[in-house]
Amino acid sequence: MIFDPREEYAAGAMMRYSIECSQVLATQHLGGIGFAAFGGRETVETFDPITSNYYEHTLRIKELLDPDNLANMVFV
Helix, strand or coil: CCCCCCCHHHHHHHHHHHHHHHHHHHHHCCCCCHHHHHHCHHHHHCCHHHCCCHHHHHHHHHHHHCCCCCCCCCCC
16 A cells, blocks of 8 residues: 555545455454554554454553653554
């Protein structure tokens, strides 16, 4: 997926497309969490039940390694 993030319409369209694709991926068990990242935290979290809570575990690890939340992690 290629888009110009400076264009408001393009960024919004990309996000909507990512959310729609992620819903299909999750409900049809067609793929992983990677594409969902463009849809935001809520979209990523929809994969937790089908990925053994991958995102939840990632947040726990980040909390252990970066208790002051200094690292730039997406969706925190």
